[in-house]
Amino acid sequence: MAKTMYEKIWDAHFVHQEEGQAPLMYVDRHLMHEVTSPQAFEGLKIANRPIRNNHSILATLDHCVPTKLADRLNLPDPIGAKQVQTMMDNCQEHGLILYDMKSKNNGIIHVVVPEHGFVHPGMTTVCGDSHTATHGAFGALAFGIGTSEVEHVMATQCLPQLKSKTMLVKVDGKLSKFSTAKDIALAVIGKIGTAGGNGYVIEYAGEAIEALSMQGRMTLCNMAIESGARAGLVAPDQKTIDFLEGKEFAPKGDYWDRAVTYWKSLPSDEGSKFDSVIEFRAEDIAPQVTWGTSPEQVVPVDQYVPAPGDFENEGKAIACKSALDYMGLEPGTKMTDIEVDFVFLGSCTNSRIEDFRAAAAVAKGTKVPSRVTAIAVPGSYLVKAQAEQEGLDKIFTDAGWEWREPGCSMCLAMNGDQLKPGERCASTSNRNFEGRQGKGGRTHLVSPAMAAATAGAGRFVDIRQLDNS
Amino acid sequence: MEKYTNHTSVAALMNRSNVDTDQIIAKQFLKKVERTGFGQHLFHDWRFNEDGTPNAEFELNNPKFDGAKVLVVGDNFGCGSSREHAPWAIEDYGFNTIISTSFADIFYNNCFKNGILPIVVDADTLKALMSEISANQGVEFSIDLDKQKVSTPGGISVSFDIDGFRKHNLANGLDDIGLTLAHTDRIDSFEAKHKETFPWLWVS
Numbered sequence: 310m311a312k313t314m315y316e317k318i319w320d321a322h323f324v325h326q327e328e329g330q331a332p333l334m335y336v337d338r339h340l341m342h343e344v345t346s347p348q349a350f351e352g353l354k355i356a357n358r359p360i361r362n363n364h365s366i367l368a369t370l371d372h373c374v375p376t377k378l379a380d381r382l383n384l385p386d387p388i389g390a391k392q393v394q395t396m397m398d399n400c401q402e403h404g405l406i407l408y409d410m411k412s413k414n415n416g417i418i419h420v421v422v423p424e425h426g427f428v429h430p431g432m433t434t435v436c437g438d439s440h441t442a443t444h445g446a447f448g449a450l451a452f453g454i455g456t457s458e459v460e461h462v463m464a465t466q467c468l469p470q471l472k473s474k475t476m477l478v479k480v481d482g483k484l485s486k487f488s489t490a491k492d493i494a495l496a497v498i499g500k501i502g503t504a505g506g507n508g509y510v511i512e513y514a515g516e517a518i519e520a521l522s523m524q525g526r527m528t529l530c531n532m533a534i535e536s537g538a539r540a541g542l543v544a545p546d547q548k549t550i551d552f553l554e555g556k557e558f559a560p561k562g563d564y565w566d567r568a569v570t571y572w573k574s575l576p577s578d579e580g581s582k583f584d585s586v587i588e589f590r591a592e593d594i595a596p597q598v599t600w601g602t603s604p605e606q607v608v609p610v611d612q613y614v615p616a617p618g619d620f621e622n623e624g625k626a627i628a629c630k631s632a633l634d635y636m637g638l639e640p641g642t643k644m645t646d647i648e649v650d651f652v653f654l655g656s657c658t659n660s661r662i663e664d665f666r667a668a669a670a671v672a673k674g675t676k677v678p679s680r681v682t683a684i685a686v687p688g689s690y691l692v693k694a695q696a697e698q699e700g701l702d703k704i705f706t707d708a709g710w711e712w713r714e715p716g717c718s719m720c721l722a723m724n725g726d727q728l729k730p731g732e733r734c735a736s737t738s739n740r741n742f743e744g745r746q747g748k749g750g751r752t753h754l755v756s757p758a759m760a761a762a763t764a765g766a767g768r769f770v771d772i773r774q775l776d777n778s
Numbered sequence: 779m780e781k782y783t784n785h786t787s788v789a790a791l792m793n794r795s796n797v798d799t800d801q802i803i804a805k806q807f808l809k810k811v812e813r814t815g816f817g818q819h820l821f822h823d824w825r826f827n828e829d830g831t832p833n834a835e836f837e838l839n840n841p842k843f844d845g846a847k848v849l850v851v852g853d854n855f856g857c858g859s860s861r862e863h864a865p866w867a868i869e870d871y872g873f874n875t876i877i878s879t880s881f882a883d884i885f886y887n888n889c890f891k892n893g894i895l896p897i898v899v900d901a902d903t904l905k906a907l908m909s910e911i912s913a914n915q916g917v918e919f920s921i922d923l924d925k926q927k928v929s930t931p932g933g934i935s936v937s938f939d940i941d942g943f944r945k946h947n948l949a950n951g952l953d954d955i956g957l958t959l960a961h962t963d964r965i966d967s968f969e970a971k972h973k974e975t976f977p978w979l980w981v982s
Binding site: 337347351356358372386388389391395431432439441453455456457458471539567721722744745748 | 794795796798800801804805806808809810811812813823852853854857858859860861862865880881882883884887888891892941942943944946953954955957958959961962964965968969972975976977978979980
């Protein structure tokens with residue numbers, strides 16, 4: 310029978326199903342950071358259970374770590390410092406690989422893992438972090454879990470899992486040069502809603518997805534969770550293989566050839582059935598900007614802030630009203646008339662080298678207005694080093710941006726980087742929830758190029774208008 | 779984990795949709811390395827004023843909802859981050875049952891690890907339950923896990939679905955790590971075969 314990629318990965322990891330219990334799924338890779346793991350280690354200790362396979366684990370420090378160098382050397386927050394120290398102690402005690410703050414490999418978990426080729430196509434991968442979906446870009450089944458499940462995986466290398474439904478999001482056609490993977494992600498969420506993917510694993514396919522780079526695919530899969538999906542997947546192809554070849558944890562020698570043969574068998578079979586199919590035309594996807602407090606509250610940049618009356622669904626109309634109150638916006642306002650106080654370029658969604666190249670190309674020669682603060686936060690030290698080698702840091706600092714050390718930074722604002730109440734931010738991160746970037750802070754999600762254009766103008770800009778080529 | 783037993787308790791109403799885990803437990807409280815003590819921070823930004831006093835406007839600060847174990851909420855509750863601190867805070871505050879039309883996937887899973895029963899009902903039922911609470915604040919709903927039924931003094935009686943395995947664990951307060959470890963021999967033999975098929979997974 311023709312199988313989807315999800316079904317192939319599921320079948321290859323099915324361990325056992327006891328009558329009346331959920332199927333047990335084997336876990337190949339377990340990623341960790343400091344926020345969602347300490348209670349899991351404590352649970353193991355209390356129950357006197359060992360870690361079953363400590364080689365399956367890779368850990369980093371990212372959420373709590375400051376992005377200002379002086380603060381990294383001497384963490385200003387004692388509670389955060391304790392969490393960081395606890396992670397270091399746990400990793401040392403159990404012999405786990407940890408990219409601590411002094412490591413040249415340190416960075417955001419979902420940025421550093423691909424940099425080292427730790428996740429391959431066909432693997433099951435979990436992390437106590439919802440943006441684990443990122444690794445679906447490699448054709449790996451990757452999803453976020455809670456801390457109890459982190460403990461479960463450490464103890465058993467398995468998870469009781471109910472099978473998800475499958476959704477195919479097909480994007481055919483060619484994306485305009487101003488639209489990016491981020492715009493596809495936002496447009497999809499705008500259409501299906503933040504609960505549209507509940508119960509599903511989404512496979513993204515079609516001409517426009519095949520045309521995306523690996524980094525673009527990571528951005529897209531990263532945001533699968535914002536549509537409620539358990540995971541996002543993109544079929545592995547030559548780009549995937551080329552990306553992984555030679556990486557530290559990639560298969561070597563004979564194993565490489567065997568692995569590549571296997572990876573090539575993973576894409577969904579011709580004629581395989583999905584429970585739901587949604588189609589888009591890439592040409593229709595303009596640069597997107599969110600206007601509300603949910604990623605589904607999004608419009609193309611040349612559009613206007615909607616009114617509650619624009620929504621037929623009562624719940625969405627109420628949500629619109631409360632979002633407008635929180636965001637301090639009037640219906641009918643042109644998106645490009647909205648001024649910002651802050652611009653954040655970074656996060657596990659958009660902090661890879663291509664993101665900085667795209668933003669730098671727009672930032673070059675611009676000047677951030679003095680009333681605006683713009684920060685560029687690389688996803689890892691490797692990204693930072695690469696960007697500096699290419700002179701991108703200079704482009705940003707010349708344009709009036711701050712160039713920071715890597716970390717999650719203002720995506721979730723638990724590390725000192727945050728908005729003040731009422732401040733408005735153009736952000737390349739993934740969530741525009743109330744208070745996400747600081748209590749009372751107002752977040753608008755955009756792509757890196759849009760963020761750079763916004764920083765230069767101090768308000769949202771339709772980057773298609775900047776084109777002089 | 780405590781066993782979930784049938785109960786009749788005050789049902790609190792929070793008519794908001796897409797309540798995300800950032801609202802349930804804000805990031806500044808995620809730095810603790812313990813599992814306990816999160817209830818005091820539940821819905822912090824909505825629940826408290828700038829000066830730390832309770833916000834009288836916030837639904838759960840309504841004294842009629844004191845001691846509520848049942849929380850009735852709008853669509854897609856618990857979306858966003860995977861933080862289990864969210865169900866820890868809800869449980870620690872005193873709720874053991876949440877009723878909505880839908881829950882975000884990871885949050886839904888996390889509830890069962892913490893003795894919380896998330897109940898999915900259809901949109902009309904949710905509306906009726908919400909109306910009953912609005913009309914009679916402090917009303918007590920009866921939750922019967924055995925019979926998979928919610929009933930109210932207003933005469934609503936509705937069944938709900940729950941996976942049998944999850945129901946069993948919830949009713950018996952079972953640690954499901956122990957259940958998985960009982961299959962260690964199966965895991966061992968699976969792993970041996972997996973290693974043979976995909977030897978590169980173990981090479982680092």
